[in-house]
Amino acid sequence: MAPGGEKVFWSFMFLLAGAAAQTIRYQFGSTCAVRGSTVILPCYFTPLKSFSPEGRQIPLRIVRVRWCKNHPICQGTTPSVYDSNSTAREPRFHYLGNMEAKCTLQIRDIKMEDMGTFRFRMEADNSAGHFTNPTGVTISVADLIKMEIKSSSNKSEVSRGQTVSLQCITSTCTFTHLEVTWRKDGHALPGNGSALQLGPLTAKDSGNYSCALTSNMETQSEPFSLQVEEKEEKEFKLPLAAAVTFGVLLVVTTLILLIFIFKRKRTAAGSPNIMRGEAEMKTDHIYSNVLPPLLEETGSQKQEVEAEEISYASVQFKHSKHSRKAKEESDPTIYSSVASRG
Template identity: 50%
Template sequence: MEPKSSWCFMFLLAGAVSQRVIYSDPVCGVRGSTVTLLCTFTPDTVTQGGREVLVEIIRVIWCQNHPICQGVTPTVYDNKIQNNPNNPRYRYLGDTKGNCTLQISGLKEEDEATLRFRMEDEKKLSVYTNTTGVRVTVVDGTQMKILSSRDGELERGEAVTLTCTTECTFHQLEVTWFRDGHALPDTGPSLHLSPLKAEDSGNYTCDLKNTVGTISHPFSLNVEAGEEEQSTSTEQSTSTGGVDTLLAVRLLLFSLHTVLIIIVASIVIRRTCVCKKAEQPPDVTEEL
């Protein structure tokens, strides 16, 4: 028997029952973001030399909306096409051994589809496509929400992490954070505040930059003042009250002093005028 016929015969004895492909759950992504389709596969096994060995896979394919990715079906990735020139946004992160993970960047409306993976050996005797596939949904925008790493009241000096999240993936899209409507310098999906200060209190929101309709509902953060801060605040209040009282007393005394000076000055002026009038000689009229 020729070697080729012998290999085919052994493959048939082994049976095509062990091959399989496992996909990730359906994926939802915001337009412009990057999503990753997790995938693993197991080739068939054949008996060679009295032991089970995996069939060598030489071709891996991903296609859209086709049940088995066969024939002239347009593919989004095919390792037999050098550099995958037709779909540069589709990047294969897997191999030909068991990892079939695919990454899609810069999501567009045309990427919304059911994608399936196909594997082939050299002689195309061990070929398999899991028809279930993985569904990719693309949305223009989805409202974000903020989750906190801490529940309950927060005190000065503690730490908390706020996370901006949504049901759809927004990987590689910039997140903008706001406190009371004012933009913060942080741009990551998580905002870490430590150590907390009283001025960290406020209403926080997050949004996807350059994406419409994604701003979150406000998340209220209230930082309670510690004992030391409360004591300092009381002292400052007492000190301020004392200063205000002293200032009022000084103003009153100054006013009274000014009024007294005016009264004394008026008396002096009046007496001076009376004295001058008394010193003047009486008028003498000569008789003609």
């Protein structure tokens, strides 16, 4: 190989090595946008740090970044929607990246003519560091659409305490980044994302929800009715009612039992008075036979008491105050003879 050809060959190999080390990553390959909305194309890149021509290592530095439309390489004099080296920039296109790793592009108030494929290119202070990812991101633009709301619960009635996510979508195309305005019963809600997180749900979350593109309120969706059922409160009221009923029954039962016990005691206390009154009215002698216990003799012999003994005991009965004196004058003492058999 000629010396000149060898030099070109190695330079080409170094360029291939540099290209292999460089990367540009798009977060998605295609997206859909509604006319008048804002689109964000997330992008990240890794530049070549250095290259080594003829054995010498030379550092590289990114000096220019560009976004082009419908061009495979985006080099030279190719028209750009954004060029860091140009002051004449389209105001609808905003570069949200830097010169080191991020290359995100934002397109505001997107139009029908913005449909196409957008590609990012980075350029270094040496051509060895130039690189374009030809894959790009393809944008399709839809017009005159209505947004729709899709609930994660797949139904409009949900239980208290649950968490629900409402998505603002359209069947015309699939979105990646949207600026959405959410409303509940006609009042704007905070946040501008395509998803609205609600929860833990309470009765206050019940209402009619709608969404629309912030840049085009004509895209507002039909109202989505969300009803939160107070399931937990109902479940709580049932045990409470049962507890109250049980408490009332317990109190009533206790009162009935106490009244019954009180009457029993009152009846039992009145019985001796009745018997005592009957005894006071009798003036006859009361005789009772008392047999003494058997006496034990030495040798385990038993002996009966052979003699009868008569004991007298005086028994006095109290009478009422009015008849007490008359009773004592006529019959003050009542004798009782007690006989014992021998």
